[in-house]
Amino acid sequence: MKPSPLRIHRPKTIENTLELLAAHASDGKIIAGGQSLVPVLNMRLAAPENLIDITAVDGLDGLTVEGQEITVGALVSHRRLERDPDVASANPILGEALRHVAHPAIRNRGTTVGSIAHADPNGEMPMILALTGGCVKVRSLKGTRTLTADELNVGPLETSLEPEELITEAIFPALQPGQRAGFDELARRSGDYGLAGVGLIMSTDNTDAAASVDAADPPGSGAAGKIATITGLKAGFVSVTDTPDIIELDHIVSGTPVDRVDTIVDAVASAIKDFIDPDGDIHATADYRRHLTGVIAGRLLKRLSRQNSTRGASALSGGQRAATCKEKESR
């Protein structure tokens, strides 16, 4: 369990990083937190001759919540993102999912952007990027481009990144007024990859940005006592699809008051079970994973419907929807 011989480069600037990437395109790998790559190297499942360590690069550790966007630099650890109060206000699903990413010690080292670049279908954050409609900014010596999650993810552990490209940041849109989001998964052990995981974003007509979040309120009631009506639902999955595919379920849920969610749970679970394509392995059969995904989705849907309004939109001013992730290539 010792890696093959390799050379470690430790650039200080993005430009230098991009030069190194260009020079070692065929046999180089970027390393940041190393939580996925180091085991791969030690087991000699990969043997790159050059490792480009970006942990000393200036300008990659930014974490900002501005307008409708959470911008996560390539060096931001899972843990920092998980614990950031502004992120929690803007879109609580990030923190909720991050708490399922391995263990605190690993989250302290591992980076969210690294996880997205690794594109493991068992990983939570590639899916959260897709579910929230996020994107990544990518740089190389040739220029900069922006890729949506859909454009980035090609297959299991496979992205559309060119060998000489670096993801400099990931951008997660904030929740919009009226939206509620949640994530849950079942793992064998705390911190393991989920046997199945589900993220949901529910839209409702209760767009009152001042709505308070108070668990003591009766289930389903808005701040003003008005019952919200569901206007949309989308779902993303962990460990049961090859890539972070998102299903839109608006046609099943639209028009249902949140206190009548029981009437649509079965239809939602059923649509999800038809959509996903789980594999069986030594931990669970494909049938069980499919069943489990439906159960988790149903429970999550009920939980969101009981949740009082949105946590996300209240902390941000309304206004224009984030524009970054809609940009096309500017290479």
Add this chain to the structure above:
Amino acid sequence: MTTRMFGQKIKRREDPRLVTGNGRYLDDLANGSVAAAFVRSPHAHADIVDIDVTGAIDVEGVIAVWTHEDLPGQAADRLPMLIPHPSIVAPHTGFALAPDHVNFVGEPIVMVIARDRYIAEDAAGRIEIDYEFLDPIVGVEQSREGQRVVHAGMDDNVAAHYVQEVGDVDAGLDRAPHTLDLDLEFERSACMPMEGKGVIAAWNREDESLQVHSSTQTSTGLRAALAARLEIPLTRVEVITPDVGGAFGVKINHPWPEELAVACAARALGTTVKWTEDRREHFISSAHERAQTQNVKVGFDDDGRILSLDVKFWHDNGAYIPYGVIVPLNTSTHVMGPYNIANYRVEYWSLYTNTVMVTPYRGAGRAHAVFMMERTVDAIADELGMDRTQVRLNNFVREFPHPMGVTMQDGAEGCLDSGDFVTSLDKLKALVGWDEFEACRDQARAEGRKVGLGIGCYVESTGAGPYEGGHIEVESSGRVNVWTGLTTHGQAHATVFAQIVADALGVPIDTVHVATGDTRKLPYSVGTWGSRGAVMAGNALHLTAQKVKAKALKIVGESLEADPEDLEIVDGIISVKGDPSAAMPLAAVSVLSNPLRYAFDESAKAATQFAKESTAEEPSVKPGEQPGLEEQEFFSPLRSTVANGMHAAIVETDPETADITIRRYCVVHDCGPMINPMVVEGQVHGGVAQGVGGALYERMAYDTDGQLLNASFMDFLMPFASEIPHVETDHLETPSPLNPLGIKGAGEAGTIPTATTIASAIEDAEGFPIRAMPLDPSTLWELRNKHEAGEVPGLKSRGLDSAVSAPPSIAGHQ
């Protein structure tokens, strides 16, 4: 009077050093020495056609590349068959390096020695081996069929076959009013210590001696084996065991192929060679445990009294059996547990497969036995509609000693020497709230939740012989040095042995310093395994300390002209009872005990030849005596002492996801008088943790090609602290008549009944029988589906109530 140390909950004295990172484990030693790496078979069953090492030799920094033909003399022979037993019909062991045939994925073939481990692995990757593939035999079923064989020349795969019978089983079954027939399965797991194996061999060219450090459970055993295989005098070999990061059984086998190959290389190269096992190596080339297929036929009366028990099991021993048949033998002798069963027959077949070999893992076959018995007792209760504890009460042994009629692993007849099972069960029922559980179940059901209560009882033969020893020396400073030959790998030996010595010698515990596992000081020892450390070395040290004390009192008696019978030692001061003015510290006695010519310090002056009056009639050291306040003594028991315990668990199973959560876990334990109750509880907690692993998480997933699919901690689900329930304990202390301290072993206790206890609880929650462990949510969900489809019948006593009918609820799931 000094506080008696025995029985005190004093904190582990070794912990400040270990938890502050100051432990010295094998890989911390001999930095800068050359390193070994091994090329291992990637195939489960193959002939080796050709080995091409050319590519490795060219790698800069490579020092040597060895195949089987480089092994000298007896080191090239098959590894020893350590524990012969009459049941073994076809003994097979492997080689240090496989010459022409491999029998499991992971078997070592080539050793590369290089400047460091990185280079050694680079070179190992360049070695090319051609194989002629053979079909592998994987699992009990395929091995039992015997259509193909693991070892050429055999007609089947049976390594060992054994039958023991007490009473007349057939007659007992014939006259029983009720009978049941159960098929059971138990999966593979493994010890998985935090630190894997490892060895450092240093050859001293000046005196042609070998010093070996090994992460082993038996330094004396390894020393003898290496001396024999390297064909060098025993006196030129020493084995030292440094801090060991856990063992749990896997480090008792010896010599491991790597220990022998590395020692040979150290001698050939005249240097120090180190090999530290990595985790993947540990998974595929150390040892596993547990896989058995079992059948139980039981006859019983209307009160659930067992009249006759007929047990057959098929034990997967992997590719080789260097450690003999200890695991299946222990299974066969522990089935009867705490029950009085007049007619008992056990028959086992120990079978070869093309997988990693099986040697003892904490519990060493006993968990399998308890699984058979306790699943059977629960089935009897269900058949008769009786409370499960009542069936147990009706079968308990109530008179001690209770001869079991079967021959144990130590060659002696098994005998329950002490215990009080009725009281233990009362304590357990009170602890878990057995009689109030139906109310809990009703309340949970009303909330749409499923809960179940389970129980498991066991006995464990502990403290097997042949012997252990102690060596105690009192320095002239008053420091008490204590050695025992057995090894330490997480046990609290430095604490509990010091407690025993402090009491027996009458000194403050702070002056007592314990060292273990070093053949330079005490070359006579067996090793640490089978819950024997405290029983064997504890009693040996108790006897040794008494001997030292007697010598000290004799010396003081002569000096003070008092009868030693009138003297006592309190806090390291010897005085005449009732006359504190006539006193002498033990440090001074140590000085007096060693007549000196040279005064190297002030205290030594008192022992020099002109310090006292000349007594021309007697020499300084009288005939039959030795200088120094230093003694050695050994303890050898008649037979193993049998500890016992009972576990109960409350589990919750999610009605939809089939996720299994242990809500409570209770243990009542009887290992006799406890030297240190805190240490006993720590042992029980750790044991339960490993038991939970075996019950719900761990299995070795071999595919049909004999590839281990989960050879990493990512996919082999050893539970984390987050998966282990709080363990509630209560104790009973019935002393054993078999040793001076009256103690029984505790090391393996927590692990033995855990799988069956959790199976019992899941069965109770689900309403259908659980006959195979481990159990994961996916498998439980499949079982539910089969139950609903009528393929798995429900428990009889539940009737219609047992179906999965609870409405799904979101309560309690957030």
